Amino acid sequence: MSYGRTFPLWRAAAGDTWHDYTRHAFVEGMRDGSLPRDAFLHYLVQDYVFLVHFSRAWALAVTKAETLDEMRACAATVHALLDEEMRLHVQTCAAEGISEEALFSAEEAPQNLAYTRYVLDAGHSGDFLDLLAALAPCVLGYGEIGARLGQEAGDTPYRDWIATYADADYQQTCAAVGALIDAAAARRLGDAPEQSPRWPRVCARFAKATRLEVDFWEMGLSA
Numbered sequence: 001m002s003y004g005r006t007f008p009l010w011r012a013a014a015g016d017t018w019h020d021y022t023r024h025a026f027v028e029g030m031r032d033g034s035l036p037r038d039a040f041l042h043y044l045v046q047d048y049v050f051l052v053h054f055s056r057a058w059a060l061a062v063t064k065a066e067t068l069d070e071m072r073a074c075a076a077t078v079h080a081l082l083d084e085e086m087r088l089h090v091q092t093c094a095a096e097g098i099s100e101e102a103l104f105s106a107e108e109a110p111q112n113l114a115y116t117r118y119v120l121d122a123g124h125s126g127d128f129l130d131l132l133a134a135l136a137p138c139v140l141g142y143g144e145i146g147a148r149l150g151q152e153a154g155d156t157p158y159r160d161w162i163a164t165y166a167d168a169d170y171q172q173t174c175a176a177v178g179a180l181i182d183a184a185a186a187r188r189l190g191d192a193p194e195q196s197p198r199w200p201r202v203c204a205r206f207a208k209a210t211r212l213e214v215d216f217w218e219m220g221l222s223a
């Protein structure tokens with residue numbers, strides 16, 4: 001999956017960390033069905049809290065935007081997160097006897113706290129592009145994982161999770177986020193973003209957020 005021009009460059013600059021994230025044992029366990037249910041539920045409860053803070057980060061992106069198109073794209077993501085993506089978590093957890101109140105008040109694991117506050121700080125201390133570089137691994141990594149597992153997964157209890165991210169709608173969202181990143185990079189770094197003095201810093205943001213995704217899967221496995 002390329003999702004635009006900038007993402008493949010950031011992904012290549014992240015080196016092996018990208019592979020560690022998208023081919024993590026947690027992911028392969030969902031693919032072949034061997035992931036223990038407890039690990040998945042632990043992940044899902046933490047992920048609900050993650051999405052609360054991720055919604056805040058996309059809301060911060062609305063305030064950091066410089067064009068109405070950027071504002072619209074980020075506001076739409078806030079809406080999709082709060083009203084669509086979190087529903088899968090609520091429904092799956094409800095079926096396991098975990099209420100939405102329990103989800104909302106779940107204690108954050110340190111890996112969860114580190115990741116979401118890192119992303120929020122990227123936005124507070126940097127500009128719109130710094131924030132997008134920290135948000136991108138999450139959105140586009142799940143796009144890549146979903147597209148691959150949609151092809152490769154056999155009979156697994158994690159079909160619904162896979163279908164959410166393999167779905168054409170989600171793949172379209174990833175293409176739109178890729179285009180948002182390309183336009184944001186061109187606006188702030190010029191026509192040859194790789195030549196900009198800011199380029200190493202945005203690559204480092206992307207790589208760090210990718211590393212924090214690896215730690216998030218590890219946290220899930222530790223249940």
Ligand SMILES: Cc1ncc(C[n+]2csc(CCO)c2C)c(N)n1
Pocket residue numbers: 047050051054077081085137138139142213216
């Ligand atoms: C740890 C973790 N990383 C990525 C995602 C996926 N995700 C998070 S927000 C979003 C939509 C737009 O930002 C998507 C696809 C997740 N759920 N949990």
